[in-house]
Amino acid sequence: MTQEFGTVVIGAGIGGGTVVESLREAGYPASIALVGADPAAPYYRPDLSKKVMLEGSDPADSALRGEEWYGAHDVSTFFGTEVSSIDPAARTVTLDDGEQIRYGQAILATGSTPRTLGVPGEQLANVHTLRDVGDAVAIRSQFGKGKKVAVIGGGWIGLEVAAAARSHDCDVTVILHTDESPLSSVLGRELGQHFEELHEKNGVTFLKQADTTSFVGSTAVEAVETSVGSVPVDLVVIGIGADPTVETAASAGLKTDDGVLVDEHMRTSDGSILAIGDLANAQNILRGERLRIEHWDNAVRQAEVAASTITGGNRAYDWQPYFYTDQYDLGMEYVGRGSAGDEVVLRGDKSSGEFIVFWRRDGRVTAAMNVNVWDYGDELRALIGKEVSAERLGDEQVPVGEL
Ligand SMILES: Cc1cc2nc3c(=O)[nH]c(=O)nc-3n(C[C@H](O)[C@H](O)[C@H](O)COP(=O)(O)OP(=O)(O)OC[C@H]3O[C@@H](n4cnc5c(N)ncnc54)[C@H](O)[C@@H]3O)c2cc1C
Structure with a gap:
């Protein structure tokens, strides 16, 4: 007998794991299936090149939730299982063992694949x-x-x-x-x-x-x-980059162009399928452009938007991209989206190892990066798109919050 779920999430990574949590937090009442090719429950992927490699931490410690969480929240899991195709007319997905499951809504979160x-x-x-x-x-x-x-x-x-x-x-x-x-x-x-x-x-x-x-x-x-x-x-x-994992989306005939095209509510060209995370080429209404972002924060936030869309909310893709890295004694966060050709303005001395960098184009801040200085996240985020002179950006006497 074909199993039937209110929502089937395809891809059990950061986006897939977060969307099922967000659905339950929002009181979504119907059944949920989470299908992932990875045998492990969703985990925090950035740890792989940091804690796991540096400290040899147990990858299980990076799980978003223990496996028991899913059962306790009425989420049926199909880990170690690939979705081989989607039939949007029948609203079914076919698993790699040939089993078919039916959905009311499907959410694609298949991430990206290293080149x-x-x-x-x-x-x-x-x-x-x-x-x-x-x-x-x-x-x-x-x-x-x-x-x-x-x-x-x-x-x-x-x-x-x-x-x-x-x-x-x-x-x-x-x-x-x-x-x-x-x-x-x-x-x-x-x-x-x-x-x-x-x-x-x-x-x-x-x-x-x-x-x-x-x-x-x-x-x-x-x-x-x-x-x-x-x-x-x-x-x-x-490590030469990754491409969006679009094969499953393509099997459903969804519109793609460097990822799956979605609107600001994460809806694809099919009314009952959404897409999030590395896979999604999404309309960002704050920036007025399409973005496909391969970062953790993006997958989490888009998962929250998708859950809102499914539960009748009105959240939209309306934030600046953000990511971080840790290398040796350098930890940094980057917000916005600069280009290599943008003007670079330094606040602080690079050689001290603690500084902020701004990127500027046509008089406006396009991106900001704080290196080993913390607690400026919201203030830097608020500066993106704002017109600020290079002199003020670089002047450490002007508090960041007053730029
Ligand atoms: C080593 C590493 C370090 C990173 N470090 C950072 C960092 O420091 N900061 C940062 O912001 N971002 C970082 N990222 C990027 C971040 O992890 C990704 O942007 C994020 O994981 C994207 O989430 P996602 O849910 O879209 O995809 P993923 O987390 O990749 O999940 C996709 C899942 O879908 C599964 N899948 C694919 N196809 C199918 C199918 N047909 N059927 C079933 N399942 C399928 C895959 O097996 C995978 O588990 C890092 C990534 C890696 C690999």
């Missing part, structure tokens, strides 16, 4: 991407003094892995295909350089303008071959 390079040797042992607990545990188990680790790509996850590997005394090389500093395309040249220097100071080597052409080894990887030479390795982590 791979598509070069020979990528299937060798000890060549990894990092997305789930299994990846994190496998990578961490290879860390050790003198182990040769290559990180391909200088984005947030790659740099966090580099920092974690250094904390275990690995020899770390970050391989970049351009001659720019890591993160330059996001933060601009000056701040990219700051992150590069931070890693160099902590013993990381950068290999630039190096296109990875293959991995070589008998069973496990032994070297990365690049356009500028060979790098001997014991372990490789590929």
Whole structure:
């Protein structure tokens, strides 16, 4: 017999886990199913490249809720189960074992999938991407003094892995295909350089303008071959970004364009399907543009909006993007959305390790980043889009709250 649920959530990550909690908190009365390909209950994914790799913390400690929470709140869980297709006309989803379940509403929260390079040797042992607990545990188990680790790509996850590997005394090389500093395309040249220097100071080597052409080894990887030479390795982590996991959405014929297109209430082109998190290319009504954001805060907040939509509320996607990172002794938060070409204004001395950075375009603040200084979150958020002179932004005598 086909099981039937008021709401079926597809993808049991941060967005999926949060939306079922939000539905129950809002008093949603109907039955809920949470289907996730990952065998674990939803967990806090950012911990994978931080606590799990640095401290060897038990991934179970990063669970959003213990498994018992779901049963206690009448949420039927299908963990370790993939949804292979959705039939919007019949309002059914088909699971990977062939079972079909019927929904009143479906919420897609399938996240994103790490890109791979598509070069020979990528299937060798000890060549990894990092997305789930299994990846994190496998990578961490290879860390050790003198182990040769290559990180391909200088984005947030790659740099966090580099920092974690250094904390275990690995020899770390970050391989970049351009001659720019890591993160330059996001933060601009000056701040990219700051992150590069931070890693160099902590013993990381950068290999630039190096296109990875293959991995070589008998069973496990032994070297990365690049356009500028060979790098001997014991372990490789590929961190070259991720793509939205759209296959299930595509099976339902939903409109997609760099993710699943949703309105400000997280509704897709099908009236009974919503989409949230890394997957969603959503209309942001504060900024007046579509955004697809791959950050934790976005998945949580969009989950809350989706729960509001389903329970008859009117919450909308109306906030500035936000994220954070921790690398060595640098902790930072970033709010807004700057471009590499924006004017950079510093408040404080970078060399002190404690400062704020503003990005500015056409006289307005586009983004702000607080580095090792805290408690400015709301004030910085309120500045995004505001017209403020570079002089005032940079003047430490003017309190941030008065800018
Ligand atoms: C190592 C790492 C570190 C990170 N650090 C930070 C950080 O410091 N700060 C920050 O803001 N963000 C960070 N992020 C990003 C953040 O974790 C994501 O933005 C967030 O997890 C997105 O939530 P989501 O629910 O959209 O997707 P996910 O949390 O990825 O969940 C999607 C789930 O859907 C499942 N799934 C996919 N397809 C199917 C299917 N067909 N059927 C069933 N299940 C399916 C997947 O298995 C997965 O469990 C990090 C990400 C990683 C990988």
